[in-house]
Amino acid sequence: xxxxxxxxxxxxxxxxGITSKFGELNSLKPxxxxxxxxxKSLIEQYGSPLFVINEQTIRNTYQDAYHAFSTxxxxxxxxxxxxxxxxxxxCKVFHQEGSWAEVVSGFEYQKALDNGVPGDKIIFNGPxxxxxxxxxxxxxxxPIHIDHFDELYSLITITEQLNKRAKVAIRVNMDTGIKPLxxxxxxxxxxxxxxxxxxxxxxxxxxxxxGLHTHIGxxxxxxxxxxxxxxKLADLAINVKxxxxxxxxxIDMGGGFASKNTLKGSYLSGTDLAPSFSxxxxxxxxALLNAGFSTEDLxxxxxxxxxxxxxxxGTLLGTVLANKRSADGRRSIIMDFGVNTLFTSxxxxxxxxxxxxxxxxxxxxxxxxxxxxxxxxxRESINLPPLNKGDHVVVHRIGAYNMTQWMQFITLRxxxxxxxxxxxxxxxxxxxxxxxxxxxxxxxxxxxxxxx
Amino acid sequence: xKLKKNIAISESGFIFNPEIGTSFTTxxxxxxxxKQLKEKTSLDKIKDSxxxxxxxxxxxxxxxxxxxxxIVNQYNLLEEQS
Numbered sequence: 001x002x003x004x005x006x007x008x009x010x011x012x013x014x015x016x017g018i019t020s021k022f023g024e025l026n027s028l029k030p031x032x033x034x035x036x037x038x039x040k041s042l043i044e045q046y047g048s049p050l051f052v053i054n055e056q057t058i059r060n061t062y063q064d065a066y067h068a069f070s071t072x073x074x075x076x077x078x079x080x081x082x083x084x085x086x087x088x089x090x091c092k093v094f095h096q097e098g099s100w101a102e103v104v105s106g107f108e109y110q111k112a113l114d115n116g117v118p119g120d121k122i123i124f125n126g127p128x129x130x131x132x133x134x135x136x137x138x139x140x141x142x143p144i145h146i147d148h149f150d151e152l153y154s155l156i157t158i159t160e161q162l163n164k165r166a167k168v169a170i171r172v173n174m175d176t177g178i179k180p181l182x183x184x185x186x187x188x189x190x191x192x193x194x195x196x197x198x199x200x201x202x203x204x205x206x207x208x209x210x211g212l213h214t215h216i217g218x219x220x221x222x223x224x225x226x227x228x229x230x231x232k233l234a235d236l237a238i239n240v241k242x243x244x245x246x247x248x249x250x251i252d253m254g255g256g257f258a259s260k261n262t263l264k265g266s267y268l269s270g271t272d273l274a275p276s277f278s279x280x281x282x283x284x285x286x287a288l289l290n291a292g293f294s295t296e297d298l299x300x301x302x303x304x305x306x307x308x309x310x311x312x313x314g315t316l317l318g319t320v321l322a323n324k325r326s327a328d329g330r331r332s333i334i335m336d337f338g339v340n341t342l343f344t345s346x347x348x349x350x351x352x353x354x355x356x357x358x359x360x361x362x363x364x365x366x367x368x369x370x371x372x373x374x375x376x377x378x379r380e381s382i383n384l385p386p387l388n389k390g391d392h393v394v395v396h397r398i399g400a401y402n403m404t405q406w407m408q409f410i411t412l413r414x415x416x417x418x419x420x421x422x423x424x425x426x427x428x429x430x431x432x433x434x435x436x437x438x439x440x441x442x443x444x445x446x447x448x449x450x451x452x
Numbered sequence: 453x454k455l456k457k458n459i460a461i462s463e464s465g466f467i468f469n470p471e472i473g474t475s476f477t478t479x480x481x482x483x484x485x486x487k488q489l490k491e492k493t494s495l496d497k498i499k500d501s502x503x504x505x506x507x508x509x510x511x512x513x514x515x516x517x518x519x520x521x522x523i524v525n526q527y528n529l530l531e532e533q534s
Contacts, residue, residue: 006508009482009520011467013527014475325519329526361465361479386479388512 008386068277084306159206169211215254234291259311314399338369
């Protein structure tokens with residue numbers, strides 16, 4: 001006779017209270033497959049923890065976003081935000097879909113070149129561009145988005161030295177009605193700083209002002225803020241045209257679109273709160289279309305959204321190391337991935353599903369990572385069915401910022417696998433080894449004599 | 453170790469303590485364990501029956517049973533031991 005499937009015995013008190021219509025049962029539904037590939041087989045083949053990227057989801061999400069904008073505005077271009085996820089295979093999926101590259105450091109710039117992106121399709125953003133970086137960007141004809149006056153003066157000098165013209169935009173910060181106001185990047189709109197920068201550029205000899213750029217914040221849940229921002233950039237562009245008879249070729253609205261993750265402290269879940277691509281597109285394109293540009297002068301609309309394009313395509317698979325009981329009786333569970341691997345657990349209450357069949361009985365659980373550090377908490381409170389040592393879980397929507405902000409801390413970073421559109425799996429980043437981590441270290445000879 | 457006499461256990465896993473009006477929910481294995489506790493079955497016998505009927509090794513079973521009984525005791529569902 002075959003034995004019954006085992007699940008640990010659990011008991012929990014029923015507390016009468018106000019019922020919530022917002023409760024969701026996501027964490028109770030087992031997720032046994034990612035893009036038709038079983039979680040069990042992925043972990044058997046590639047180990048645990050394991051990052052999994054679903055290529056089809058990237059393409060579908062990109063096409064949804066592009067459709068939302070291109071059906072509302074005649075001239076749209078996306079630029080893939082490298083800092084969100086610069087694993088080469090991921091970048092190349094976006095580039096195959098038609099995305100340019102948007103980079104914020106010399107390192108990212110070189111990665112974009114290595115990925116085969118032509119220089120004039122690499123947008124160079126950010127406050128950290130060395131003279132060396134600027135020279136390469138000028139040589140490659142890349143649009144340089146100027147962040148501060150020091151950078152502008154450096155660029156003027158460099159173009160004189162190289163005797164070559166530079167294509168630039170300025171980054172503009174502004175009040176769009178949301179807090180916090182990101183005024184640390186770029187030139188302010190309201191106090192006239194942006195106009196001052198525009199004047200200097202227009203009257204400089206070797207610099208062509210081709211665009212205006214803003215990036216109003218991150219995880220923006222109010223799409224109307226983009227309408228305000230687009231109106232202000234359009235207003236600048238039209239005034240540049242009127243004053244200098246100079247056409248602004250593009251308006252770059254940056255990124256900041258929210259994904260469907262739930263931010264810590266949020267009462268409603270991210271799936272209920274996050275605006276759709278159409279919501280953002282409505283606000284941005286209407287502001288541009290109504291700004292007063294003549295039809296032939298409508299600037300190219302560039303979008304640098306990262307998080308909203310990649311979050312859904314990433315999942316993290318992990319394994320239960322141990323179950324414990326806290327001093328106050330709460331159940332706790334220790335996983336083989338922690339905040340070192342899943343950096344976004346500092347910001348989000350990630351949805352986490354069991355990866356094998358389970359009952360509907362759940363217990364309030366604290367989910368810890370494996371680090372010997374008190375901060376290593378993945379979820380302070382999550383309702384999970386009983387999970388045994390060795391059981392697997394699936395963490396959803398982790399495609400953005402984890403594979404760039406993860407830390408090599410205490411342990412090694414795991415493999416990243418991509419499931420292609422035919423369901424075939426490919427390692428797109430190997431797991432680290434001790435040798436990989438140690439190869440940059442140099443120990444002075446006199447420290448090599450250890451006699452214990 | 454014995455469950456308090458007046459604790460009601462339903463097949464669906466609903467547990468009621470009429471003494472103070474508290475109610476609980478448990479899973480199917482929880483029901484099986486609580487029923488045996490009510491019948492004064494020894495812990496060793498409970499453990500043996502679980503290992504015999506379920507796909508589980510004795511060590512994990514003992515660990516989970518100990519954990520379950522600690523919580524049951526915390527919820528004040530066990531007779532005080534003399």
